[in-house]
Amino acid sequence: MLKRHYSLAMSVALLLLLFSMLLSLTLGSASLTLADIVSVLFGRPSVSPLAETIVWQIRLPRLVCAVLVGAGLAVSGAVLQNASRNPLADPYLFGLMAGAGLGATLVSVVLPPQLISLALGAFAGALFAVALVFAVCAGQHWRKVEITLLAGVAVSFMLSAISSFILYFAEPFAANRVIFWLMGSLNRTDWYSVMLLAPVVVLVLLLALALRRQLDALLLSDESARTLGVNTGRLRLILLLATALLTACIVSQCGGIAFVGLMIPHIVRHFFGVTSARLLLGCAVVGALFMIWVDNLARTVLPQQEIPLGVITSLVGSVFFLLIMRRQRL
Amino acid sequence: MLELSAVCLRFGAKQVLHNISFSLQKGEFIGIIGPNGAGKSSLLRLIQGALSAQSGQILLKQRQLSSFATAELARTLAVVSQTAAPLFALTVEQVASMGLLPHKSWFELNSSYDSAQVRLALQKVGLAGKYSDVVDTLSGGEIQRLYIARALVQQPSLLLLDEPTNHLDVQYQHQILQLVKALGIPLLACLHDLNLAAMYCDKLLLLNQGEQVAFGSPAEVLQPQLMQQVFGLPCEIALHPRLHKLQVTFMPASLEPVC
Numbered sequence: 327m328l329k330r331h332y333s334l335a336m337s338v339a340l341l342l343l344l345f346s347m348l349l350s351l352t353l354g355s356a357s358l359t360l361a362d363i364v365s366v367l368f369g370r371p372s373v374s375p376l377a378e379t380i381v382w383q384i385r386l387p388r389l390v391c392a393v394l395v396g397a398g399l400a401v402s403g404a405v406l407q408n409a410s411r412n413p414l415a416d417p418y419l420f421g422l423m424a425g426a427g428l429g430a431t432l433v434s435v436v437l438p439p440q441l442i443s444l445a446l447g448a449f450a451g452a453l454f455a456v457a458l459v460f461a462v463c464a465g466q467h468w469r470k471v472e473i474t475l476l477a478g479v480a481v482s483f484m485l486s487a488i489s490s491f492i493l494y495f496a497e498p499f500a501a502n503r504v505i506f507w508l509m510g511s512l513n514r515t516d517w518y519s520v521m522l523l524a525p526v527v528v529l530v531l532l533l534a535l536a537l538r539r540q541l542d543a544l545l546l547s548d549e550s551a552r553t554l555g556v557n558t559g560r561l562r563l564i565l566l567l568a569t570a571l572l573t574a575c576i577v578s579q580c581g582g583i584a585f586v587g588l589m590i591p592h593i594v595r596h597f598f599g600v601t602s603a604r605l606l607l608g609c610a611v612v613g614a615l616f617m618i619w620v621d622n623l624a625r626t627v628l629p630q631q632e633i634p635l636g637v638i639t640s641l642v643g644s645v646f647f648l649l650i651m652r653r654q655r656l
Numbered sequence: 657m658l659e660l661s662a663v664c665l666r667f668g669a670k671q672v673l674h675n676i677s678f679s680l681q682k683g684e685f686i687g688i689i690g691p692n693g694a695g696k697s698s699l700l701r702l703i704q705g706a707l708s709a710q711s712g713q714i715l716l717k718q719r720q721l722s723s724f725a726t727a728e729l730a731r732t733l734a735v736v737s738q739t740a741a742p743l744f745a746l747t748v749e750q751v752a753s754m755g756l757l758p759h760k761s762w763f764e765l766n767s768s769y770d771s772a773q774v775r776l777a778l779q780k781v782g783l784a785g786k787y788s789d790v791v792d793t794l795s796g797g798e799i800q801r802l803y804i805a806r807a808l809v810q811q812p813s814l815l816l817l818d819e820p821t822n823h824l825d826v827q828y829q830h831q832i833l834q835l836v837k838a839l840g841i842p843l844l845a846c847l848h849d850l851n852l853a854a855m856y857c858d859k860l861l862l863l864n865q866g867e868q869v870a871f872g873s874p875a876e877v878l879q880p881q882l883m884q885q886v887f888g889l890p891c892e893i894a895l896h897p898r899l900h901k902l903q904v905t906f907m908p909a910s911l912e913p914v915c
């Protein structure tokens with residue numbers, strides 16, 4: 327991938343992102359024009375207080391969350407695919423989703439109502455899943471990636487089985503609440519979610535960018551990376567922990583949004599290049615762009631009703647992914 | 657440059673290397689030879705710092721090898737080994753640029769000097785004009801030369817080569833060894849082909865079942881009795897009349913001489 331191709335791809339993606347963010351703020355049940363949005367954002371007095379509230383308290387935090395969630399999931403996926411040398415790795419690698427599901431199930435069904443919030447329960451459950459995988463893999467110093475991947479799959483099945491067992495005996499309303507929550511949505515996000523997600527997404531992106539040369543070296547082989555002075559075991563541990571924490575934060579705020587972390591890095595490699603710096607920055611922008619439009623679709627396709635994000639990402643993502651795979655090698 | 661004294665390596669109860677002692681001076685090319693399982697690659701991995709010796713001493717530039725930090729060691733010695741194909745479609749220039757890694761801090765960007773260094777290394781190995789080619793499209797010889805270029809970008813004081821001519825046809829085997837010898841960097845290489853070793857190496861280290869059988873010039877090491885003892889086949893060793901290099905010919909009992 328030549329430098330000018332990367333510059334062009336990045337410029338186009340950034341312009342599209344800016345345009346999409348502005349357009350996204352106009353979409354919703356209350357009719358607001360692009361001029362209204364610009365007026366609200368720049369604090370012009372001509373705008374009604376209601377429009378200000380809609381933009382600042384409802385649409386903008388949701389939009390910023392979509393940007394952070396899309397960027398975070400795509401960057402996590404890219405880091406994990408390179409760090410594990412596995413193109414099929416995704417942010418839910420360590421049973422995070424199953425752990426979050428179990429946490430949400432326990433909070434909704436087993437524990438007394440209002441004791442712990444669903445988000446906190448999911449966050450704790452996701453971290454518990456990661457801790458289980460890490461406990462299994464710590465003994466072999468993170469050298470055998472396959473063991474980490476298999477441990478993630480095993481933990482995922484184990485925690486899902488426990489959740490299913492609890493939900494099977496739960497009253498239908500509570501079970502539905504957990505199941506719908508697991509499908510993913512941004513409708514519960516607010517400025518608190520932004521404050522939680524923004525620092526974590528930025529820090530993980532900066533960390534991954536700082537370790538971009540080490541991530542590139544891993545693309546050849548562990549042995550090759552070690553001869554370049556990379557401590558492969560320590561590098562993996564740092565990156566796996568950072569991405570697990572980021573994904574747990576995302577899951578706690580908006581449930582499960584599948585396919586973004588797996589698909590976006592492959593699309594970005596195609597248009598931006600395969601080296602980690604380009605990949606990570608490209609993932610941040612394209613992931614954000616993708617999530618904005620998925621959320622726009624989720625809010626507007628059906629009248630007075632939202633479609634879960636996970637349904638759209640899985641459907642759109644898999645079709646797009648298969649089309650690209652059919653046309654050329656990723 | 658490199659000095660090993662009475663180095664021993666064990667994997668559990670298994671003795672992999674026993675009492676290895678030799679030294680490599682500036683400008684020398686030492687070939688490590690021996691049959692499969694002799695401990696050649698283990699010795700190379702020991703010197704890379706990937707394995708730790710149970711006893712003995714390894715000095716690199718008059719310093720204990722264990723005192724080198726990982727990045728410092730990567731700035732001092734580079735390794736060319738048989739590397740798997742990259743996971744994604746990396747270009748020649750991107751792979752060669754990886755040699756800059758040990759010299760760079762976390763957020764440091766590549767300078768124009770770095771890019772010039774990478775291009776110079778690629779020119780030295782004859783890959784000028786292939787900067788943007790994807791590694792998958794290169795021939796076996798070109799890939800090996802690319803990894804030598806990456807090692808050159810590391811600016812090492814010592815170059816280790818693990819079977820650099822494996823899977824290459826005759827033309828590339830000579831091309832690679834001529835190339836590394838012309839670099840002027842001290843070289844330590846595991847070699848399977850005894851004739852190539854005799855032709856290009858200044859000294860040979862002969863290993864068998866982890867033991868150091870002989871160390872010296874090709875003429876000192878390539879002795880018919882030693883070769884038969886180590887490789888289990890009778891052999892003839894002759895001086896090539898025009899090249900003045902030793903040539904080893906093994907003669908299995910099943911092949912009767914014609915006259």
